[in-house]
Amino acid sequence: xxxxxxxxxxxxxxxxxxxxxxxxxxxxxxxxxxxxxxxxxxxxxxxxxxxxxxxxxxxxxxxxxxxxxxxxxxxxxxxxxxxxxxxxxxxxxxxxxxxxxxxxxxxxxxxxxxxxxxxxxxxxxxxxxxxxxxxxxxxxxxxxxxxxxxxxxxxxxxxxxxxxxxxxxxxxxxxxxxxxxxxxxxxxxxxxxxxxxxxxxxxxxxxxxxxxxxxxxxxxxxxxxxxxxxxxxxxxxxxxxxxxxxxxxxxxxxxxxxxxxxxxxxxxxxxxxxxxxxxxxxxxxxxxxxxxxxxxxxxxxxxxxxxxxxxxxxxxxxxxxxxxxxxxxxxxxxxxxxxxxxxxxxxxxxxxxxxxxxxxxxxxxxxxxxxxxxxxxxxxxxxxxxxxxxxxxxxxxxxxxxxxxxxxxxxxxxxxxxxxxxxxxxxxxxxxxxxxxxxxxxxxxxxxxxxxxxxxxxxxxxxxxxxxxxxxxxxxxxxxxxxxxxxxxxxxxxxxxxxxxxxxxx
Amino acid sequence: xxxxxxxxxxxxxxxxxxxxxxxxxxxxxxxxxxxxxxxxxxxxxxxxxxxxxxxxxxxxxxxxxxxxxxxxxxxxxxxxxxxxxxxxxxxxxxxxxxxxxxxxxxxxxxxxxxxxxxxxxxxxxxxxxxxxxxxxxxxxxxxxxxxxxxxxxxxxxxxxxxxxxxxxxxxxxxxxxxxxxxxxxxxxxxxxxxxxxxxxxxxxxxxxxxxxxxxxxxxxxxxxxxxxxxxxxxxxxxxxxxxxxxxxxxxxxxxxxxxxxx
Numbered sequence: 067x068x069x070x071x072x073x074x075x076x077x078x079x080x081x082x083x084x085x086x087x088x089x090x091x092x093x094x095x096x097x098x099x100x101x102x103x104x105x106x107x108x109x110x111x112x113x114x115x116x117x118x119x120x121x122x123x124x125x126x127x128x129x130x131x132x133x134x135x136x137x138x139x140x141x142x143x144x145x146x147x148x149x150x151x152x153x154x155x156x157x158x159x160x161x162x163x164x165x166x167x168x169x170x171x172x173x174x175x176x177x178x179x180x181x182x183x184x185x186x187x188x189x190x191x192x193x194x195x196x197x198x199x200x201x202x203x204x205x206x207x208x209x210x211x212x213x214x215x216x217x218x219x220x221x222x223x224x225x226x227x228x229x230x231x232x233x234x235x236x237x238x239x240x241x242x243x244x245x246x247x248x249x250x251x252x253x254x255x256x257x258x259x260x261x262x263x264x265x266x267x268x269x270x271x272x273x274x275x276x277x278x279x280x281x282x283x284x285x286x287x288x289x290x291x292x293x294x295x296x297x298x299x300x301x302x303x304x305x306x307x308x309x310x311x312x313x314x315x316x317x318x319x320x321x322x323x324x325x326x327x328x329x330x331x332x333x334x335x336x337x338x339x340x341x342x343x344x345x346x347x348x349x350x351x352x353x354x355x356x357x358x359x360x361x362x363x364x365x366x367x368x369x370x371x372x373x374x375x376x377x378x379x380x381x382x383x384x385x386x387x388x389x390x391x392x393x394x395x396x397x398x399x400x401x402x403x404x405x406x407x408x409x410x411x412x413x414x415x416x417x418x419x420x421x422x423x424x425x426x427x428x429x430x431x432x433x434x435x436x437x438x439x440x441x442x443x444x445x446x447x448x449x450x451x452x453x454x455x456x457x458x459x460x461x462x463x464x465x466x467x468x469x470x471x472x473x474x475x476x477x478x479x480x481x482x483x484x485x486x487x488x489x490x491x492x493x494x495x496x497x498x499x500x501x502x503x504x505x506x507x508x509x510x511x512x513x514x515x516x517x518x519x520x521x522x523x524x525x526x527x528x529x530x531x532x533x534x535x536x537x538x539x540x541x542x543x544x545x546x547x548x549x550x551x552x553x554x555x556x557x558x559x560x561x562x563x564x565x566x567x568x569x570x571x572x
Numbered sequence: 573x574x575x576x577x578x579x580x581x582x583x584x585x586x587x588x589x590x591x592x593x594x595x596x597x598x599x600x601x602x603x604x605x606x607x608x609x610x611x612x613x614x615x616x617x618x619x620x621x622x623x624x625x626x627x628x629x630x631x632x633x634x635x636x637x638x639x640x641x642x643x644x645x646x647x648x649x650x651x652x653x654x655x656x657x658x659x660x661x662x663x664x665x666x667x668x669x670x671x672x673x674x675x676x677x678x679x680x681x682x683x684x685x686x687x688x689x690x691x692x693x694x695x696x697x698x699x700x701x702x703x704x705x706x707x708x709x710x711x712x713x714x715x716x717x718x719x720x721x722x723x724x725x726x727x728x729x730x731x732x733x734x735x736x737x738x739x740x741x742x743x744x745x746x747x748x749x750x751x752x753x754x755x756x757x758x759x760x761x762x763x764x765x766x767x768x769x770x771x772x773x774x775x776x777x778x779x780x781x782x783x784x785x786x787x788x789x790x791x792x793x794x795x796x797x798x799x800x801x802x803x804x805x806x807x808x809x810x811x812x813x814x815x816x817x818x819x820x821x822x823x824x825x826x827x828x829x830x831x832x833x834x
Contacts, residue, residue, distance in 0.1 A: 299795040318621055319608050319795050369604045373622060423776070433622060433782045437602045448781050 107289040108551070108568060111301050111313035114424035114453045115269045115294050120252040121238045122190050125198040126457070127475045127561055130235040132272055132292055134562040136173075137238035137257030140164055140183070143557050145229045149178065149239055149258065159224040164232075166215040171279045172241045173262045180217040184209045185242035187219075199236045202482045205509075223510055230479030235560050260285040260566045269294055286553075286569040296424040305330050311548040312563070314556075317376045317427055324546050334377060335543040338386040338559045339473040341375060342535040343419075343435055346467050348495040351413050358533035362397060364404040364442040365435065371539045374431035375473075378541040383526040384474075384484065386540040391480045393523035395530050397537075404442040413444050420449045420467035422456035428471040431538075435471070460493050473541060475561045481508055481518075484525055487534065496534035501525055577824035581817050588634045597625035599632035600782045610800055617802055620792060630806050633784045637814065640785075641765045644703040645758060651704070652711025653750075659712070660719035660742055669716060673709040681705055681768070685777050699778035703765050710761055714753065719746050756826045763818035770811050786811045 116129040121137060140150040150164040170178040187209050194200055208220040219225075231237060244256055255263055261274035272292040276285045293310060295301045302320040304310035306327050316324060316332065324330045343365065345352045352358060371378040379387055382395040417439075421432045432448045439446050446469070451459060459466045470493075474483070486492045488502040504525045512518045530537065543556060550571050555564040597615075603623035610618045617626040659666040685702050692698065722728050722745050723738075731741040766786075772778040773787020789807035797804050 299791075302795065319799065322608070323795070323799060373602075373604050373607060429781060430622065434602060436782065437600065450781060 106287065107291060108287045108312065108565060108570075109291050109293050109304075109310045110563065110565075111295050111304075111310055112272070112292040113294075113315060114296060114422070116272075117454050117457060118252040119255045119263070119266070121236045121255075122193055122197050122199065123252065125236070126453075128453070130560060130562050132274075133238065133255060133257075134235065134259070134557075134560075135261040135274055135290060135565055136255045136259040136263055137240070138170075138259050139233055139235070139237045139239065140166075141229055141233040143229070143233040143235075143560055145233065149183075150232075153228065155228075159226055160221050162219045162221070162225065162228060163212065164217050164219070166217070167281070168215045169281055170258050171281075172258050173256045173277055174241065174244070176241050176243060178239065178241075178258055179214050180211040182242045183217045183239055184211050185245045186238065186240045189240065189245050190236075197236075199234075201485055202231065202234070202236075202479075224513060226513075226515075227479045227481065230482065234479075235562060261290050280566075285566050287565065290565055296426075298426050305546050305548075308548060311551045312554060313546045314543050314561070314563075315425075315427060316544045316546045317374075317430075321376065321544065329549050330546050331549050333545045333547065335545060335556045336388075336558055337378075337475075337541050337543045337561060338389075339475045339541045339543075339561055340381070340384065340386065341371070341378065341431070341471075341473045341538040341541050342384075343431075343538065344470050344472055344494050344535045345533070346465055346469065346493070346495060347497075347534055348465055349468050351415070351417065352468065355532060356407070357411070357413070360404040360407040360442070361439065361444065362533050362536040363400045364438050364444070365536050365538070366399055366401075366438060367397075367536075367538050369438075370431050370434050371541070374434055375427050375539070375541045376544050378539040380539045382537050383530045384535070384537060385480050385526055389480070390519055391522045391526070393526050395527060397530075401438070401442050408443040415445075417444065417446045417468040418449050419446050419469045419471065420451060420456060420459055421471050422453045423450040424453050428473070431471050435469070465493060465495065475559075480522055480526075481505070484522070484529070485509065487529065494534040496529075496532065498528060498532055501528045501532075504528070575824075575828065577820055578828065581821040581824070584817055585638060588631075588638050595625075595628045595631050597628040599624065599629040599784065601625070601628075608796075608800075611802060617806055618800055620803075626789075626793075626803055626806065629784050630786075630789060630810060633786050633789050633807065634810055634814070636783070637766055637769055637785050640699065640703075640769060641762050644700060644765055645707060645762050647700075648704055648707035648761075649711050649754065649758065652708045653715055655708070656712050656715040656719050657739070657742055657746065659716055660723065660746075661738055666716070666720075669712055673712050676705045676709045682772075682775065682777075685772070695778050695780040695783075699769065699772060702772055702778065703768055706768055707761055707765065710757075710764075711754075714757055715746070715750055718750050718753070722746055722749070752829050756822055756829065759818040759822035759825065763815040763822075766811065766814050766818070786814075 112128060112131060114128050116132060117126060118124050119129060119133060121129065121133050138148050140148060142148050149166055149170055151167050153162060153164045155162045164183070166178060166180060166183065172178060187203065187206065190197055190199060190203055191206065205221045205223055205225060206219055207222045210218040210220065212218050238257060240251065241256055249256065253266065260277055260280045262277045263272070264275045265273040271294055274290040276288045278284045293304070295304070298317070298320050301310065301313050302324060305313060305324060306329065308329055321332065325332055345358055347353055367380045371380065381387060382397040383393055385392045419432045419435060421428045423429060429450060436446045436448055460470050485505050487494065487496050488498050488505060490497045504521055508518055508521045508525070512521055543561060545556065547554065551568060552571055553567040553569050555567070557564065601624060603619060606615065606619045606623040608619060608621060609615050609623070612618070615625050615627070617630070619625055620629070655669050659669040681702050684705065685698055688698055688701060719742055722742055725745070728741050728745060731744070732738060769778060769785055770787040770790065773785040774791045776791070779785050779788050786807045790811070793803040793807060
């Protein structure tokens with residue numbers, strides 16, 4: 067009996083050992099992926115889980131960082147051609163004719179034609195206020211299919227911002243047949259872009275595979291994976307271990323460590339993300355302009371940029387300095403005056419600073435704001451929420467926040483950006499009649515570019531002096547990439563990534 | 573010897589609670605000119621990514637952890653004892669209490685917290701709920717059998733026969749019987765509470781920035797594991813010391829109790 071028991075237990079032990087050995091070997095095989103196979107996948111860090119992959123329904127940069135590889139637009143954001151091979155306008159700039167490439171194909175096999183362009187913009191128009199981009203296409207009166215690969219846009223008034231509209235991330239072209247079938251583009255985007263969506267594991271990763279029929283040529287790297295990482299330490303470790311090839315928004319202390327790593331290269335890309343501390347003017351305490359001015363005077367912008375965001379250029383208007391529309395204005399940093407003001411006019415409750423917790427830079431900035439405001443006698447509380455909750459709290463009614471920290475990206479056209487404010491719309495709820503009148507003039511009356519620039523600068527000044535935001539600075543993108551990775555392009559304005567020409571060098 | 577151990581541990585806690593008032597820097601004070609400083613004469617353990625003094629933050633974290641633990645443990649003890657008391661009086665409440673205990677023990681706390689986080693962003697509430705979910709069942713598990721066994725004792729029946737209510741009898745004899753048992757158990761529960769709070773803080777729950785606890789300090793310093801080991805070891809050593817001292821306290825109390833009975 068005893069021998070039998072010993073015999074049985076020996077067999078069990080032996081078979082368990084073999085099983086454990088086999089499982090370990092399997093894991094080892096997976097872990098030790100050959101270099102060739104590893105080079106066929108480009109792993110890119112994404113700072114949060116996108117709320118949707120439908121470009122018409124969001125203005126979140128996270129979504130467009132993914133969709134830049136899935137969809138194409140008619141034009142590039144710098145004015146180059148993409149799906150269109152040429153375009154022209156009538157003398158009055160009211161009608162714009164686009165001629166499309168006749169060999170472009172959607173991911174599901176359908177060939178691109180003018181009907182797809184019309185259907186895509188019709189969808190955007192039909193979404194109405196449901197789309198955050200609705201105002202930007204409000205002047206499109208009609209879209210006419212002229213030929214199989216020719217489409218005409220008729221505007222209600224002279225329209226000059228062609229690149230700004232047709233090169234924008236949201237102006238993507240979707241297939242007409244799927245639009246008509248009410249395809250769920252939020253989960254399954256189908257475009258003509260260099261990569262096809264394979265799988266979206268929420269909060270984990272978004273896997274794309276190269277589209278072999280992409281023209282002019284398929285992307286060199288076969289697989290593109292956006293790894294959703296909110297933890298910067300984990301991101302750093304993955305970069306060091308070569309398990310991640312590309313990451314943006316690198317800050318200290320990870321930056322100093324990555325700089326020392328021979329497998330990682332740090333690059334600074336001049337950006338146009340505009341960091342602001344935004345006020346909710348619907349709240350009683352923040353309706354008073356004087357209060358906002360003194361809140362702004364207590365913020366030391368250079369400290370915020372240097373400590374929370376890494377690098378950038380200080381600004382005081384809602385636009386970036388390397389642009390013709392920019393106008394210079396210097397706000398005042400005077401915490402003493404602010405302290406005196408808040409001693410006389412105290413804010414009697416704790417103001418909330420709502421921040422998305424996946425953006426570590428904004429969380430750091432919020433802590434700095436809290437300290438600076440506390441120094442002048444304004445008490446605040448930081449409310450860290452996940453990205454989706456932040457979007458709901460800030461953008462959705464009833465706009466449940468006092469202040470928020472945000473970096474504005476993704477708009478090519480200053481007029482479109484500015485037109486989101488001034489009539490109480492937008493998340494800050496700012497109302498200014500003079501500003502709105504100027505914008506009306508710019509949008510509907512002014513044709514001369516010089517006059518337009520002056521008017522935009524006037525509007526920027528009005529906004530800046532009324533303080534719906536404290537403008538902090540235009541931020542640079544600090545990027546860490548694998549030393550062997552080359553050819554990735556970052557759109558400095560939209561902060562999206564172009565992986566069409568990316569490859570690993572030997 | 574047990575008395576000495578108890579005195580040492582209590583002295584340690586007094587230092588933890590009082591010392592932050594004596595620390596040189598405000599744990600939230602940002603020093604932009606001293607970001608990520610290594611140990612020096614001004615900042616003994618260096619500074620973090622916003623230039624805050626690590627030592628002050630560590631002392632503050634220890635104090636915060638000890639205070640929240642004390643609060644949670646005392647609340648959980650009162651709640652657990654009350655539930656047990658009423659459960660001993662009513663069979664339905666007893667069934668409910670045991671169901672509650674089984675349920676809370678079987679569900680992973682982190683999952684519940686993630687679920688609750690979608691309803692409330694108040695991290696203190698989350699921490700309180702999370703820790704209560706652990707300790708109320710533990711207190712019930714310890715006290716309910718004692719209360720139930722009391723109901724079979726002669727002196728309980730005699731007390732009832734003298735016109736006292738069952739509630740009075742259970743409270744009187746139950747507390748006397750549970751007093752020493754809980755005194756020995758509570759430091760162990762407290763050490764568990766510290767582990768839970770540290771774990772939650774590490775995962776990003778239970779603390780709202782710029783507040784800090786040992787878990788947050790551990791999470792923040794792990795990036796610097798190879799750059800500034802001291803910053804990482806400080807919260808690690810603090811947590812370990814905290815937990816170990818509570819076990820020492822528990823064992824000392826047990827020994828003290830045995831000595832007293834002997």
